[in-house]
Amino acid sequence: MRIHFIAIGGSAMHNLAIALHKKGYQITGSDDVIFEPAKSRLDKYGLLPAEMGWNENRISTDLDAVILGMHARIDNPELLKAQELGIKIYSYPEYIYEQSKDKLRVVIGGSHGKTTITSMILHVLNYYNRDFDYLVGAQLAGFETMVKVTEEAPIMIIEGDEYLSSPIDRRPKFHLYKANVAVISGIAWDHINVFPTYADYTSQFDKFIDTITENGTLIYCQVDADLNEIAQNSTVKIRKIGYGIPAHEIINGITYLLPEKTALGVFGDHNLMNLNAAKLVCEESKISAAEFDTAIASFTGAAKRLEVISADEFTNVYKDFAHSPSKLKATIEAVKAQFTDRKLIACIELHTFSSLNKDFLKEYAGAMDKADEAIVFIDLKSFEQKRMEPFSENDVQEAFANPKLKFFNDADKLKAYLLSLNYKNANLLMMSSGNYAGFDLPELAAELPR
Structure with a gap:
């Protein structure tokens, strides 16, 4: 070929x-x-x-x-x-389907958690030396590439996002995979440039369910009220399995899965729900719940998803890919719940087209309320590149409904402010789908005053 x-x-x-x-x-x-x-x-x-x-x-x-x-x-x-x-011209999701049409296709969809769920599944399958193909949206430890396609593997695990397939194919990518087993992790409005209303956006998930093969399986987060309604109202001939937050406890900053008290390398309600989704997928591949728990104990997370930059007895520094309102809120709440006795300094870089849209910005209202110190950074170049009108500090404070929020559009001033704070018994959470105008986060973490 x-x-x-x-x-x-x-x-x-x-x-x-x-x-x-x-x-x-x-x-x-x-x-x-x-x-x-x-x-x-x-x-x-x-x-x-x-x-x-x-x-x-x-x-x-x-x-x-x-x-x-x-x-x-x-x-x-x-x-x-x-x-x-x-x-013949293909988009890459079309070609992934061509490579996997004779395999069992597991497609992970949802506004958040796709990469983590996919990564968890790959980790467990790899732990038990299963043969599988995959497409995942982040570089994973132990995997040289983010895509694997072979003749032999009987199954393919596909991270399926809802963004457009190609310049000449305006269908969302996850509509093209024709899942045998589908996961939807939750729905939170994103990609406002393509789906201008919440109804436009949610309808893509309705259509995704319609693409599941007859007698296939839908695994969905029943905690999400809108998703639960969409799933329950679907009339396609599929099996539906809902999931929520598994039983767990937190001791000294470590989350344990109950009842076996399995220590986990990840934390937060969203990660725990992601874990439940991955477990249900693995059960479809004849991996028992007990076997899954054994394997998942060594999972430390997907790249940029609550990734630990540094940790000591007083301070942890994390970076996370969170950028949409729901991801931002969930990530802040996860770190705060994990370390209840520590102050949380949370900084988000608004970088995507949606987040820099003035009409969409109000969707962030209350998203940083659980942080003890809330900081928003926008590189002025982002507005220039996207030809959008810059925000003022007042615009951001009003949209987030947080008058105490600090706003920066200069990376040097942001860094100086972060270094002026005291981090004894405090965690720093840096969130962005960008790069903080070139910040070296490990270097920053090493310089933080304790």
């Missing part, structure tokens, strides 16, 4: 390219710019384009297929040439 990737440098795209290369396919690709770690990974396998930019001469009738990344535009010259020649 000869396959060309347009926009090969994307997170999922470059991982799929490597996976297909390992499978023996002949892979070429193009992009206008490729950043690390994609650049080094592609170079390692001889897949890095010799030169950046688009060139229609890369497209010929010798190709079996073209895979189109979301980063490409609809007037991309390579795309136009492929369309002119009648070459």
Whole structure:
């Protein structure tokens, strides 16, 4: 098979390219710019384009297929040439389905927790040396790539997000996988640029349930009232299994799963619900609850999901991918509940299109109320890049309904403020889907005064 990737440098795209290369396919690709770690990974396998930019001469009738990344535009010259020649064009979720259509497909959907649930499942399957393919949205310890596709594996675990598939395919990715077993972790409005109303957004999950194969299984968080209603009202011929928060206790900052009192490396209600979802999926793969508990004890979390940067007797520093209102609130509450005797300093970088939209900003009302010190940072360049009107401190305080909230749009001033605080018996939680304008978080953690 000869396959060309347009926009090969994307997170999922470059991982799929490597996976297909390992499978023996002949892979070429193009992009206008490729950043690390994609650049080094592609170079390692001889897949890095010799030169950046688009060139229609890369497209010929010798190709079996073209895979189109979301980063490409609809007037991309390579795309136009492929369309002119009648070459089959796939989005990457379409091609993942092609690679998995003869396997049992487990698709993890939901507004939050997808990566963690997927990571937990992969960890447990790997613990018991099961053969499986996968697509996950973060780099995991023990897994070289974020995508694996083989001929032999009988099952594929797919993290399925609700964002668009490609510039010419406006369907949400998770609609294309046709799950045999589907998980929905919860629904919280996101992607306002694509789904302008909450009703537009929730309808995507309704449609996702409709894509589950006949007599398949839906595993869903019944604690989410809207999701519970959607699941219960669905008339498709599937089995439905609801889940909630498992029995647990917290002792000296460690969460234990009951009744066996299994010590966990993760914490917080959302992570515990994620764990329950992963357990139900693994039971579908003939892994018992007791076997799951044994394996999950060594799971330390997905990258950037309540990841520990440093920890000592007085202070823990975490980074987390939280950016939407529900994720922000859940992450703050998790850290606060885990360390009730410590002050919590919580800082969120607003970085996504939705979070920088003035109409959407009010969705953050009350999201940081559980933090002892609430801080919001927005890099002014984010507004410039997205051509949006900057917020004032008053805009942010009113939207968050928190007059004590501190606001910064200068990274140096934010760092100076963080270093001015006392961290004895205090935790620092840094949340962003960006990079705090280049902050070195381990270096920051080492400099914090105790």
